[in-house]
Amino acid sequence: MIGNQVVEGQLYFDGCKLEELAKKYGTPLYVVSEDIIRDKCAEVKTSFLNKYPNTMAFYASKAFLTISMCKIIKEEGLGMDVVSGGELYVAIKGGINPDNIMFHGNNKTIEELKMAVTYNVGRIVVDSVDELLVLKEITEEMKKEINILFRITPNIKCNTHTYISTGQKDSKFGIPLIEEIIKEAINIAMNSKYINFKGIHFHVGSQLFDNSSHINAVKNTADLIKNIKESMDIEIEELNVGGGFGIKYIEEDDPKPLSYFIDAIMKTIYEKFNEYNLKIPRVFIEPGRWMVGEAGVTLYTIGTIKEIPEVRTYVSVDGGLPDNPRTALYTAKYSAYVPSKMNEERDKVVTIAGKCCESRDIIIWDLKVPYSIERGDILAVMSTGAYNYSMASNYNKIAKPAVVMLRNGKDRVVVRRETYKDLIALDVV
Numbered sequence: 001m002i003g004n005q006v007v008e009g010q011l012y013f014d015g016c017k018l019e020e021l022a023k024k025y026g027t028p029l030y031v032v033s034e035d036i037i038r039d040k041c042a043e044v045k046t047s048f049l050n051k052y053p054n055t056m057a058f059y060a061s062k063a064f065l066t067i068s069m070c071k072i073i074k075e076e077g078l079g080m081d082v083v084s085g086g087e088l089y090v091a092i093k094g095g096i097n098p099d100n101i102m103f104h105g106n107n108k109t110i111e112e113l114k115m116a117v118t119y120n121v122g123r124i125v126v127d128s129v130d131e132l133l134v135l136k137e138i139t140e141e142m143k144k145e146i147n148i149l150f151r152i153t154p155n156i157k158c159n160t161h162t163y164i165s166t167g168q169k170d171s172k173f174g175i176p177l178i179e180e181i182i183k184e185a186i187n188i189a190m191n192s193k194y195i196n197f198k199g200i201h202f203h204v205g206s207q208l209f210d211n212s213s214h215i216n217a218v219k220n221t222a223d224l225i226k227n228i229k230e231s232m233d234i235e236i237e238e239l240n241v242g243g244g245f246g247i248k249y250i251e252e253d254d255p256k257p258l259s260y261f262i263d264a265i266m267k268t269i270y271e272k273f274n275e276y277n278l279k280i281p282r283v284f285i286e287p288g289r290w291m292v293g294e295a296g297v298t299l300y301t302i303g304t305i306k307e308i309p310e311v312r313t314y315v316s317v318d319g320g321l322p323d324n325p326r327t328a329l330y331t332a333k334y335s336a337y338v339p340s341k342m343n344e345e346r347d348k349v350v351t352i353a354g355k356c357c358e359s360r361d362i363i364i365w366d367l368k369v370p371y372s373i374e375r376g377d378i379l380a381v382m383s384t385g386a387y388n389y390s391m392a393s394n395y396n397k398i399a400k401p402a403v404v405m406l407r408n409g410k411d412r413v414v415v416r417r418e419t420y421k422d423l424i425a426l427d428v429v
């Protein structure tokens, strides 16, 4: 049984009793379902790779990156996006074929660019003319070829939190959709001996439930490519339409299947490129959150409960901001349960607070819980698979939780819990 299941008032995840995992490994604990991630990989294949020819999917590793995750992605035959030298290092150590690595970032350092060229990554996504000039110099110095895409900002406002919106004109990401600038970039690339210009990339934003941003971005990009062909006689081979596909965090969220986005994107590509007499490009997607978000659950132990009459009740847990900064960062919303009390009415509204010295260290502002909630209960916060472990910090010198992976009803540690000793391991005296 994959996902959530309630048996005799107890919450199970992938056939594992959450209360028992908390006892076995301690809390806070990240629990990640390998079964769900593999299901998502299967959906990528049925809805995209096997349905449309000449396509490739790259998992955006910043959502959740461990050696075990690399192994899954490799076995499933997908590629990987990285956005830093550190992510590139983990991907390589995790066995990802460099050919299947796409290197992003709005400010890659010279060392990172050299590292990518040395490893022969499949593609570098160049984010500015400035970066292109640096890369040109590096490749000439190293006498090594590299494939590039240009990330453009497709001038799209999307329906999501502003902090995770990236496709609007005023963005630190990508080359603005101004033809002169993009033509200049292409000209430089075409005149560089070691740079192979392959195509265009955009990424409109994250946690989207609506395909209109992708559709409009494809349309704007097709217009751009048409103009490039007419004025420069250059056609692109590859089009990377990014990620951003939304997941379910709370009851009101209504995520769509991947096909809802893919079919609309592909239809728009075929229509527009045919209308403009352009060669249909190889199409890439880069799902991050969608691949892992719903595969994760974080387990905490409830500690102090503080009732402020006529204001709110703070229920504190033994983690918070250091293992999940998303609520503080962009008012993210989560659902959560007391796994041992699934048969009880949830008739009390409380605020789930972390243990850090920050007022914004709250995980859920208003959560319905059983009236009997008490110190020592376990709390399971759902859909924490993306941007939790990868964003974790050691604020207040809180050690990072372990990551336990579930597969076929069995649990195993894939990242061990940090110890107090780890907290001073890098100190030099």
Ligand SMILES: *Cc1c(COP(=O)(O)O)cnc(C)c1O
Binding pocket: 060, 062, 063, 081, 104, 203, 205, 206, 207, 242, 243, 244, 245, 286, 287, 288, 289, 290
């Ligand atoms: C973060 C990111 C993604 C993945 O975004 P999700 O919303 O997690 O799917 C894809 N492409 C790029 C360039 C990104 O920066």
